[in-house]
Amino acid sequence: MNFASRVEKIPPYLFVEISRKIARKRAEGIEVISFGIGDPDLETPAPVIDVLRDTAGDLPNHRYPESEGLPEFRKATADWYQRRFGISLDPEKEVISLIGAKEGIGHAALCFIETGDIALVPDPGYPVYSVGTWFAGGECHWMPLKEENGWLPALEDIPEDVARRAKVMWLNYPNNPTGAIASIDYFDKVIEFARSYDIAVMHDACYTDVTFDGYRHPSFLEARGAMDVGMEFHSLSKTYNMTGWRLGMAVGNADMINALLIVKSNLDSGVPQAIQHMGIEALNTSDDWIDERNAVYQRRRDKVLAVLDEIGLEVDPPKASLYVWARTPEGFTSGEFAEQLLENCDIVVTPGASYGDYGEGYIRFSLTIADDLLEEGLRRLATYTGSR
Numbered sequence: 392m393n394f395a396s397r398v399e400k401i402p403p404y405l406f407v408e409i410s411r412k413i414a415r416k417r418a419e420g421i422e423v424i425s426f427g428i429g430d431p432d433l434e435t436p437a438p439v440i441d442v443l444r445d446t447a448g449d450l451p452n453h454r455y456p457e458s459e460g461l462p463e464f465r466k467a468t469a470d471w472y473q474r475r476f477g478i479s480l481d482p483e484k485e486v487i488s489l490i491g492a493k494e495g496i497g498h499a500a501l502c503f504i505e506t507g508d509i510a511l512v513p514d515p516g517y518p519v520y521s522v523g524t525w526f527a528g529g530e531c532h533w534m535p536l537k538e539e540n541g542w543l544p545a546l547e548d549i550p551e552d553v554a555r556r557a558k559v560m561w562l563n564y565p566n567n568p569t570g571a572i573a574s575i576d577y578f579d580k581v582i583e584f585a586r587s588y589d590i591a592v593m594h595d596a597c598y599t600d601v602t603f604d605g606y607r608h609p610s611f612l613e614a615r616g617a618m619d620v621g622m623e624f625h626s627l628s629k630t631y632n633m634t635g636w637r638l639g640m641a642v643g644n645a646d647m648i649n650a651l652l653i654v655k656s657n658l659d660s661g662v663p664q665a666i667q668h669m670g671i672e673a674l675n676t677s678d679d680w681i682d683e684r685n686a687v688y689q690r691r692r693d694k695v696l697a698v699l700d701e702i703g704l705e706v707d708p709p710k711a712s713l714y715v716w717a718r719t720p721e722g723f724t725s726g727e728f729a730e731q732l733l734e735n736c737d738i739v740v741t742p743g744a745s746y747g748d749y750g751e752g753y754i755r756f757s758l759t760i761a762d763d764l765l766e767e768g769l770r771r772l773a774t775y776t777g778s779r
């Protein structure tokens with residue numbers, strides 16, 4: 392069989408060994424507790440599920456949806472952006488539905504990248520930015536995210552010739568995996584950079600509504616001129632515990648949204664309409680629901696931080712996202728340390744290196760783990776003695 396190189400070029404999964412150990416432990420009847428997966432354990436709001444029941448029988452929902460999404464869903468998205476960020480969007484030209492943000496992010500590469508073109512991609516980062524680039528025939532220039540820069544790409548470090556060739560820059564704040572945030576000031580600098588090199592900015596904003604300590608994270612589109620240079624990807628997955636329903640949206644520059652529609656309408660047929668009706672209901676969920684849900688994650692975050700402090704691992708407490716990003720102890724790679732935690736404590740964490748070379752030296756704890764399992768996992772973590 393002759394497979395395309397894009398299928399074979401995908402970097403091999405780095406932590407095969409850890410997966411094997413998890414499987415072995417589970418086979419021995421040991422209950423391994425995973426802090427590895429960023430997938431909300433909490434329920435989709437009940438009224439949203441009711442809408443699925445109510446709309447499942449309606450004939451129009453049995454038929455093909457439009458790729459761009461129902462006008463009512465696009466309107467609900469525009470209203471949400473207005474309410475949430477104070478941004479006015481034209482629901483017809485500046486909003487499109489996605490089968491989850493991941494789908495839009497992957498397809499967006501096809502709008503900008505030709506063979507040999509460069510995408511500026513954060514390292515560490517969500518893998519779809521780089522994989523989408525490779526699938527489109529492009530190359531990644533990695534923008535290191537470093538603690539000393541607040542996990543923001545240092546734009547001045549991007550070589551002039553790379554910037555000239557780059558077509559796209561990917562950003563993601565609040566950030567997965569580091570939990571870092573970005574300010575409007577930073578977005579202003581990105582816009583200036585994008586203008587001077589004619590680069591399209593793709594901002595993945597899917598954690599803006601998972602925040603702690605009363606913090607509010609801006610949309611990229613709040614920065615002046617953002618609509619001229621970029622698009623923002625958002626999702627109902629993390630905001631409303633809806634990962635399983637597959638619903639997201641891209642908003643921003645009308646020409647870019649149109650390009651994405653051209654790609655999408657030729658490859659997919661949009662989001663099932665009953666699910667878009669769920670989305671409309673979800674986008675009207677009260678802020679109180681979000682605050683209460685975030686309080687759950689905040690309590691979990693604080694418990695994780697307390698135990699990390701006890702065992703002497705350094706962390707910067709995150710203001711947003713579903714993750715705690717902790718330094719590995721001296722003398723371990725992130726992969727080795729994750730293996731130690733599995734071997735000695737029966738818990739799973741994600742090694743930072745699996746998100747890119749600059750993730751080395753860190754491990755990621757996800758907060759999407761039921762409270763009783765979290766407590767038990769942390770009891771086990773607290774027994775970690777630091778000896779090799």
Ligand SMILES: *Cc1c(COP(=O)(O)O)cnc(C)c1O
Nearest residue numbers: 491492493517567597626628639
């Ligand atoms: C979870 C996640 C997504 C995926 O969102 P979906 O809408 O479920 O596809 C996108 N970007 C980042 C950084 C994520 O962590």
